[in-house]
Amino acid sequence: MSEANAQHEQEHHIVSPMTYVIILLVLLAGTALTVLASYFDLGETRLALGSLDTGFTLYWNPVVALAIATTKMLCVVLFFMHVKYSTKLTKLTVLSGLFTFLALIAMTLSDYVSRAWGRW
């Protein structure tokens, strides 16, 4: 019984306060950075598709804001939520959630984008 308990204790990884402090500082720095970036016009890049007059424009402000938000999200998930130290089952569960969310976005958008394809 005590042996089983000891084993269980070993599996339960305790993240040190130092790690939490570092992550806190990273998150605060990310917040400062993303607010700072919002004060500048980061411009846009036109992406042409083939020789047709089609394509789309990439605006950098939202791209940068979302990239920083995603970095912060990963810090929270991996360290505050202990996923980095969790079992493969937990990691798989988290990844499947992320994947399902992206599938939701991708499939819905592909429908809206292609509804009137070629009719403009």
Add this chain to the structure above:
Amino acid sequence: MWLFLLTEVMFFGGLFMSYLLMRNWYYPAFVAASHQLDVRWGTANTVTLILSSFTMAMGVWSAETRRKGLLVLFLSLTFALGLVFLGIKSIEYHEKWEKHHIPGIRYSTESFTNPASDPEVYKEYHDQALHGDMADKTEMYFFLYFAMTGMHALHMIIGIAILGYMIARARAGAYTTGHVTYVENFGLYWHFVDIIWIYLFALLYLISRH
């Protein structure tokens, strides 16, 4: 707990999806309407929530290392920071009420059909006037704004209520006897709500400033 959070991802995912689509359809209205949000309040709230996530993580650590006093302290700090967040949010909501920016029969497009009528926002952004249909679409922005931040705030209120319960239990010595699952799972919930806000802040406050 993670499975519950996955259902939450889908729940908020629908709202994020609507926002993404509507913003692309009614881009000028969404840009003008988002200029009504004060980035300073948004930043203050982001910092508040990140700090509360940190105190929550420290709370989990206190439970794991069986430090009862510290556990109560960190849970109380998380509780207080949650209240600060809701306080700032209510200041922002109140301003929307005063400006008739809450969707419904009191809604007014005055700030968007005649931007100069709203000097505080106008001097910062110099928005062009929106006309007719597009000005009406600002109501859609505020509808999604209230749906998303309101649903987030509801999660905060539920979280704060559970925190109150946990503080009382922690004072009685629960969670510091080796059974940390309850605190740990609540921590996951709290961090999840923090993550939702990180994205709401970026999408609602930041990306339309240029």
